[in-house]
Amino acid sequence: MTETSRRTFLKYSGATVGAAMLPFLKAMPAQAATGGTIVVVSGQTINSLDLHRTGTNRASYQVAVNCYDRLVSFGTKAAPGGGLSYDYTVIEPELAESWTTSDDGLTMTFKLKPDATFWDGRKVTAADVKWSFDRAVSAGGFPSVQMKAGGLLRPDQFEAVDDETFVIKLDKPSKLTLPDLAVPVPFIINAEVAKANATDDDPWAMDYLHTTPAGSGAFKVARWDQGQQLVYERNDAWVGGPLPSFERVIVREVPSPATRRALVERGDVQMSFNIPNKDAAELDAMPGVDVYSTPIENCMHCLCPNFNFEPFQDANVRKALAYAIPYEAIFQTAAYGRGAPLWGGDAEISDTAWPRKSPFMTDLAKAKEHMAASGFASGFEVPLSISLGLADWMEPTALLLQESFAEIGIKTQIEKIPGANWRSAALVEKRLPLHLENFGGWLNTPDYYFFWAYKHGHLFNSSNYLNEEIEKLVDDTLHIAVDDPAYAPNIKRMMQIAFEDLPRIPLWQPALNVAMNGADGYEFWFHRQLDVRPLTSATS
């Protein structure tokens, strides 16, 4: 078969490759007659098929999403900027058929779908759920931290009452528990298969599941060539949701953005996931290619003045910074206008939307006034730190900031920190006097963002910010329900303090860009990884 014939064929079939046409299929028989294949390219590499394993990178989370089920999932809504998005406010069943919460909010009872089976045909039982949850809270590292956010700390909180009934006991009721069950971490593993491959040194079968997933999800892994490709194959017995339209999904790793762009423009691949802002802006203008730029929920790019550095203890200096930032120029240069502006908002906070526009805008006269009123009227020098791993947006931003800050007497030298050092320097040691930061919270409530980024000592509070009122407000608000009468006033007060104290000066809300050519149904997820389940061919 020649290249041309394949291309022509792709065109006629609306970019889904017919099963019979593929030499690939010689090795993979037993296909249903319908369906098709979609090819996705991504610049990231998958380094494990097990999210719980130490060292598993973000790109690998997609395996947990596509190959495993959770008890519950989020709903779907229209996304700003086109396409679909997950809906944080709606919790839908995945493996659980129904669930109830006791009146005191401390006991959650899940009924599993009776017809749910693992890939090997065995029924999914509550014992599997318990084993998987025990694993997530015991694995340590990120999975355990994420479980903790939903109040899930210890194995003794989970109980398999009978085959189809699973109970979670909480130490305190929290609005975060149910959504935390829908994030990729608490996925349900075939415990029998895992236990058969566990050893004394490796009781959680980390080595086995690292390369061999064992789940009940919509797709199985047909093939994984690390550094090259991951091939998903549909599980026709999936009961977690509507059966995916594609029978096979090939995720190819192509490091060069230019090559990815050529591939999707020509339509030889149907989707390029997570493309640079520049390509998104240019491809959007082209016919034939659909670009979705979804502002990432609960995430913002910000400038962080560190409170351990003396000049930034002065509120006037921080406000001077906020007025000196050339917001629009940064948004156009570093983000190519993709995402959402976070400046020039109303001074009065009328709702609980977050991220929200700060009341600041570019106003050098005001910036100079604040500098003059501060204890550092004659200016000072400070390094402005950026991560080389995030240089695509940090570098142009830093250069524009440097230019602007020079005008109000703040001399900055741009300090580029290697990606491997960035986390220790910025987040763990919190020693960078002035730096850029981009935390995004998975659970989409403002208090969750504040918990990580504004509470003293917490990982993403890289400014060493400490405000007693914020500490109390976050503690009071974090677990109460969104419809609790105290919720909205507390949130509004937090935001008010955040804009007054400015430990994080919002720049813009970044977007996740995806280009599609001949496929449809893309859905944005907070975890920023590809959910291949809802994808459809463009013509169907």
Added chain:
Amino acid sequence: MSPRAKMILGRVAQAIPVILGVVVISFVLTRALPGDPAAYFAGPAADAESIAEIREALGLDKPLLQQFFYYVGDLARGELGTSLTTGQTVLADLAARLPASLELTLVALLLSCAIAIPLGVLAATRPGTWVDHLCRVLVTAGVSMPTFFTGIVLIYVFYYLTGLAPSPLGRLDFIYLSPPHVTGFYLIDAAVAGDFETWFGALKQLILPATTLALFTLAPIARMTRAAMLSALSSDFIRTARAAGLGSRKVLYGYAFRNALLPVVTTLGMVFSFTLGANVLVEKVFAWPGIGSYAVEALVVSDYAAVQGFVLAMALLFVVLNLIIDIAYALIDPRIGLN
């Protein structure tokens, strides 16, 4: 024992201290890299406790000397450790990626030699003519364009605009399955399996990246051939041969060319070694799962095991390469002589 076997054994013995040195230096250098792998791999939301757990799991909490002895002990058992970036053992990574790089580099060098050596010979025998000028232009253009640029231009013209080349998707387009692993060289493995559809698939994927690399390596080979031919042609023994009335073909290929090959082979060895390491950018552009991009990714995140494994593999490869070049010398050099 024949003198040649003795020479080869001598060369192998000489390589031992080099390898030992490489083991020590690669260990020390990776530790001297900035960055804390434990913090990096603990992930986005890790706390101090989980970072400490990972540091312990990686053995990075032990004193340096103890870490070194563990490392040497593992090496002695043939274990290179596990790469944190790819999640595979370093041995598996190298086994998968080294053949990919070698295949690309070798094909590129073959292509390069096929063009550069005749061109160099022609340019030397006809100095100042259009062939000589063509050689100069090609060489200057090839060496002055960075490989990633040539690569992108080739993709743009041959894939994007004309559609002549297949999708630049790595070693095989997604419609093919990789051939059963024998050597790791797809061209060889596919031929062994008798699967010529896959063989052509692999060849098609090779053409653009190999051309990119060939253009880059053309320059040193063509220049060296030309210079060596010129100096051979003006030397006394050629004058004598011509005076003795030998045919021009015999003089040119039997005497001049054979002598001129010596420096060319030396250059080839050097070109091969730097191409293998330097084709990172070509690998990135063509999504080639090679050793260069592997090493760079590992370096960026201070993935100790992977970096050490890469350096060691390259060192071994160079030792073997030098040995091959030395043997090739013995075969080519008319003074050692075979006939």
